[in-house]
Amino acid sequence: MRLNLSNIVVLLLIFVSCEDVIDLKLPPMKQDVYVVSGLITNELDFVTVSVTQISKHTGVNVPVSHAIVFIESESMGNGEGVMQRIDFVEDSLNPGMYVSDRRVRAVINRNYTLNVHIDTMHITASAYMEPITNMLPVSYYKVASEEGIFALSDEQWSEEQAMWKFSLNWDFNHTCDTCKAQMFAYSLQSVDVAQLLSTKKQKVVFPLSTQIIREKYSLTKEHAEYVRGLLLETQWNGGYFDEQPANVPSNFSHGVLGYWGACMVLRDTSVVQ
């Protein structure tokens, strides 16, 4: 009977905690899938590329060793920081993690192609770096219910598409367990229903005098599309208004998951006053 059932369902939705933990059995896979990810920035540093494989037998993401990894740049040059071909070596302590054999830095509007050879498979992905504008002061607010406690604003304003990384440290305060947090935020030029009506997120709060290291990463159109897909499947998922699930887009060949990006980075440090 659907006797004014709508009335009832409204009440259900509001009053009842309509979520239970379950033991979700994942369907078996038919084939192995590789996952590669890495990021090159305008900062002179070692570049790290992760190569893993999701096993069809176990469904577990395991490191892939003995791959041949290198970056090629379309524009060649001489001197430190201008790349020709940069080779990577596997980190002996972290299988599946490949580190560039020297410090490198990317320059804007140039293509960087990541090549990964696994057995006979040759995986490639290209990325280029766009410039980024300066940052406005970091935005955080006082949590109304607690004295001296703050939280970062959900939205970080930027005229262009950007990724934000926040590293928070309040280890001067010995009352907490970890005293550290790392969070990502994004400025995208798209609007999604699942974003607007997303479900409740973990709230990270921090005390006065917390140090905030903020990094702003430039995003190309393709990189922003990847980030949007990533958010749709993670941070914007799990509510009543989810969009149809699909794999996060990738810029790798051969159906390999992950993303190879090139970002310009700006960084600032502030202390919560």
Place this chain on the structure above:
Amino acid sequence: MKIKSLCIWLLCVISVQTFSQQAILQTSIPISKGTYSSVELIQNIQRSSGIQFSYKSKLLLEHEKKVSVSSLVLQDILLAITDGNDMDFVVINGVVVIKTKKEIQKIIQKTYNANPSAQIEYVKKIQEKKVVEPEYIILSGKIKQAVSGELVSGALVIIDSLNIQIQSNEYGFFSCKIPQGSHVLRVVHPSNYMHEISIETNKQNFVEIETTSKQTELTSAKAAVQVPSLSNKTILHEVKLQPTMKIPQSISLQDPLKEMGKVPGIQFINDLSSNVLVRGGTTYQNLVLIDDAPLFNPTHLFGLYSTCIPYSVKDVTIYKGDAPAQFGGRVSSVIDIRLREANEQNIGGYIEYSPVVTTVALETPIVKQKAALVGYIRKSNLRWLMKDNAGKALYSFYDAQLKFHMHTAKRHHVYYSFYSGNDVYNVSAQKLDEFGITWGNIAHAVRWNYIISPRVFSNLTLYSGTYNYYLYVPHNTIDYWNSHIISNGIKQDFTIFAGVDNTVRFGFELSGMQSDPGNLHYSDSSAVISQLYTNPVALGMAVLYASHELKVLQKVSLVYGLRVPMSRNNGPAVQYVFEQSAVTDTLTFSENQTYNPRIHIEPKFQLQYSHTPYVMFYCKGMQTTQFVHGLSNSETNITSLDIWMPTTVNLHPQKSRLYSVGFNYTGFAPTIMIQSELYYKRMLYQWYPNDHARMLLNPFIEGQMIDTRVINKGIETMIQHKGEKLSTWLSYTYTQSKRLFNNQSISTAADRPHDISIGTSWKLVPKIMLEIEWNYMSGLLQTIPNAYYTANGIQVPYYESKYNSRLPSYHTLDVSAQFHLYKQVQSPWKHIITLQIYNVYARKNAFSYTYNKIEENNEYVIPTNVSTNAQYISTMLYAGTVIPMISYAIKFK
């Protein structure tokens, strides 16, 4: 031989020849006068008099008819039963034998030959008179409620003496050809009460029949037309057999759209949605008409609450892809909602309160028995449940309806209907840098009924439907985002009642549609980002249609028709041409320029074979085209963030081809109805979103859609038993729905193989009614991860295929009781209390899984701090468990 001849001669020349001393045929039978079916009558005679009968049930069923008993003498009754058909009767040795005329003659001869002293009673009917062709006239009329003056659609007009059954159309009009003279008309109301009038056709050929009913006072929302109710079992089998499934009628105030879930082939997506999926279609493929005006989103609360105010609804008819030629434009279904007309006689009102909504209705005659007006307001009461930071209601919605009607003389009837509904979410908080949403429908319809002649009925409709959706986004310069669609049209419909079983319907429709798929509107015009401008689309349409319903043989009826929609887009417009979602060309059209002309042919046929008066077999085939598309990539279908777009250069009109076969059986007392239908439906140009398609703020939204085909098949069965106090139904649907594209075949959201509904209504005493219903559905298909990997410190799902899992089966048991707290039906004030318990055994029916949350402070939240190793958990979302509900309504007149 001589003796034989003598016998026959005797039988022929004597009008009434009695061979027995005790004439059984002259026995007076102790039954009450009235109208019976012939089979029922013979059973009653046997039961009440003890007289023995010999007959074949099959013969009786073949010649089944209504018999009006005015004389209780057996001979008169039997003469009435056998009058006008091939049956005859004779009494041999005290046993009444009913057989065909030929067989009776043979039996008499045989009996007489074998034993000349046998006791034989036989009545020779004088029927070989010269037949004088009677003079025929066209009888037409209207059926209306005596109390309110409201016209009654779907009522049966029965003339037993002529074996005629006709049905009133949606405006209560009927017409038939009958011989001149005196006739008794029986009118069976859809709510199953009967009215009888005598007419003298020499004096009148247009009748206004006023029916009275207690039922209408009790049940305000009738979710289906032509559905017999519990009150009068003798009428039940007079319901005209039609090849459509009916919604089992419930006892109390219902949401008519929710009620449709009882009909096999119609599924709700989950508890949170009033939207329905019909035979594997999507919610955007249902045309919802409210007094002929289109509603693009018939729900509130993100799809959770229907826009139908139950008290305002007169009836709802749903066509599951097999709509007649006068309807079209959606490939899944047409849901035709007719609103109540105001009482022409008295002022009346209705107030209902529940913790969620308050409804107020007021009706008044403007000119008594000529014109009247009714208005309804329904408003949500959610402030006490959901408040924003400013203390204002976080969510609210309302519906406002108005209906005016007026008739002049007998030939003209004018209606004006208005509907407005709106939802508001978080708008007051928008200034506090949060987003807000509003959406709403506005619909108008003006209709003019004109009875051109007793045989020709005309209806002219002017309609308008607008759907607007606003999204207020907190931003430095952006004011709001708006998407809308406007549809206006004029429709002229003619019906020619050429004969009792011969009706022609034809007409045309001209309409225009304009859609803005979504644009930002700025307070500062210099801030316009032209790159994000989405071009509006306009479509003009002309439709011609015709259908013909006729009886081709004694037992075979045929309905065939054709609908020819023609469309073209109108400029100014900019159209992008896509290949693999990338723009390859841009077409610009100036004002007054038309482009993309299309013409489609939609043939329709329906063949019915009435094996007996109780059993009918049928087959149908029809094609339908849809010119407006609902673009969505929602997973849960509980969002109302709809984007409607007419056909464009890229979006070809959707097509559907439906073929079905079925049968209906309607038993006689106690009444059992069994209906079953097997269907196959092929749908082309089913626009399906790409992975992570961008639906909002995307000028290239058409490029996000891919062309797919959908194949649906299934079997739908419904069994209903209707008693005077107890009514029961069982419906079962098996559905299979597959989407085909890029050499892939994936199931659709509607692929839920088993759908069962069992329910019973019990009228405990006249003013207390109980109802219990159990619903079962296979679980909704879900796409869940096959594995996970990590990116930016968070767990990311990997899917090897779509719809790779199914949620647990859905089932609930719901009960309700309704109490009518007044002494007499005629009381001016009536109080009704309804108690309901939803999901009695507290089943947790999941509608979605999540797998990206952590548990923190006894809450399930999305992790944001990636510096720690998050312990991810999987959860299921469900719409709660057992919950009671009470509502109180008061009605006055």
